Amino acid sequence: MDLLGAATLFLVICLSCLMVLSTWRQMYRKSQMPPGPTPLPFIGNLLQVKTSDMSHFLGSFWGL
Template structure:
């Protein structure tokens, strides 16, 4: 077996492994166009008019579908009903945030305030809302601030 045949065999094995990994990793993702290894669905999307490409895919796969940008799956919600269902009717399932690998590596998995998600985010939010109140910083309502500024502006 020559070096060319060995290279073709290795590339074929990598291609099959990539396809198997993508199909087994889908889990509970909605249907969508079959992605290519490494580049995903990038060839099926027009970079100059991505909204038109997504609109066309929504007609084929329904209002909720999955596209791959590279090896990363992205669930697309197209249309008012799909967005309403996701953000209002199923808010707990869709309340998480995506991960940013560079930030995760830099912060060693601790997303701090901006990039936190899940229970860490809920605790951080609760702390940032309650602590200023406990320190007496948010005792007056916004209406009081507006009235005070109006009095200063009117010279009263």
């Protein structure tokens, strides 16, 4: 096996291991989360707010 083939095989094996490890960590992390949708970074669950009923949402949020 030439050097380029060995390097390619090594990279494929490393990437496969990283993908399996990443998937396993995500599954483990999700098992410790409470039920419901996972919030997005920086915006949280803002995309799930009904804009047609924003006053009701903000009123309940601020305790009004």
